[in-house]
Amino acid sequence: MSNDIVTIDGPSGGGKSTVSQMLAARLHYTYLDTGAMYRAVGIKIVRSDIDEKNPEQLARLLDHLDLRLTTDAAGTRVTVDGEDVSEAIRTAEMGMVASRVSAIPAVRRTLTALQQEMGRQGKIVAEGRDMGTVVFPNAPHKFYLDATAEERARRRHLQLLEKGQQSDYQRLLQQIIQRDQDDSSRDLAPLKPADDAIIIDSSTMDAEAVVRFMLERISGP
Numbered sequence: 001m002s003n004d005i006v007t008i009d010g011p012s013g014g015g016k017s018t019v020s021q022m023l024a025a026r027l028h029y030t031y032l033d034t035g036a037m038y039r040a041v042g043i044k045i046v047r048s049d050i051d052e053k054n055p056e057q058l059a060r061l062l063d064h065l066d067l068r069l070t071t072d073a074a075g076t077r078v079t080v081d082g083e084d085v086s087e088a089i090r091t092a093e094m095g096m097v098a099s100r101v102s103a104i105p106a107v108r109r110t111l112t113a114l115q116q117e118m119g120r121q122g123k124i125v126a127e128g129r130d131m132g133t134v135v136f137p138n139a140p141h142k143f144y145l146d147a148t149a150e151e152r153a154r155r156r157h158l159q160l161l162e163k164g165q166q167s168d169y170q171r172l173l174q175q176i177i178q179r180d181q182d183d184s185s186r187d188l189a190p191l192k193p194a195d196d197a198i199i200i201d202s203s204t205m206d207a208e209a210v211v212r213f214m215l216e217r218i219s220g221p
């Protein structure tokens with residue numbers, strides 16, 4: 001079944017989401033945005049009055065987690081307990097919260113199981129940090145998409161300006177470096193390429209070039 005799974009891991013801001021969605025569309029696969037799942041759990045924890053360090057309280061929250069993802073051309077829509085949080089989870093602050101809660105073992109266990117369940121249906125492009133290493137170790141096509149921190153901060157900066165939002169490049173760069181550091185240094189499922197992943201440095205490639213390269217590798221010689 002894992003024959004139909006493509007994994008795309010890498011640090012934040014490396015263009016994973018754009019590339020994963022484009023690749024999924026070309027392959028007619030379903031796009032699985034696992035970062036959105038960590039963000040959704042993050043928002044649920046932040047909005048609740050539980051102490052996330054209290055194992056019983058956290059277990060109760062995770063047991064009652066009603067998390068749904070739907071994907072369409074516009075991207076992934078996420079609902080938690082029936083409430084659409086798709087926009088609310090996309091802030092830089094929620095990215096930091098997601099990174100923090102993603103280091104909690106019970107959170108990872110719960111989301112890993114959910115992701116593997118989604119993967120059982122096959123034909124998915126799974127995007128995250130540990131797709132190729134932990135969640136789908138048998139996937140036949142694994143990619144690790146990287147770019148320099150400066151280039152990732154520059155892209156994010158331009159995106160925010162295009163949306164008419166304020167942006168501070170130096171602050172973004174610091175946040176990116178901090179999140180990379182947190183995501184790669186945690187004990188559990190740290191951010192790193194799987195041994196059998198193809199590493200792509202997209203610093204000087206656009207999304208179309210990356211997708212074309214991936215399609216070539218997937219279809220084989």
Ligand code: DC
Binds near residue numbers: 099127128
């Ligand atoms: O891809 P993203 O920026 O939406 O992810 C938000 C955070 O969630 C990221 O900093 C680390 C965490 N995450 C994770 O630990 N494992 C994944 N598979 C996906 C995201």
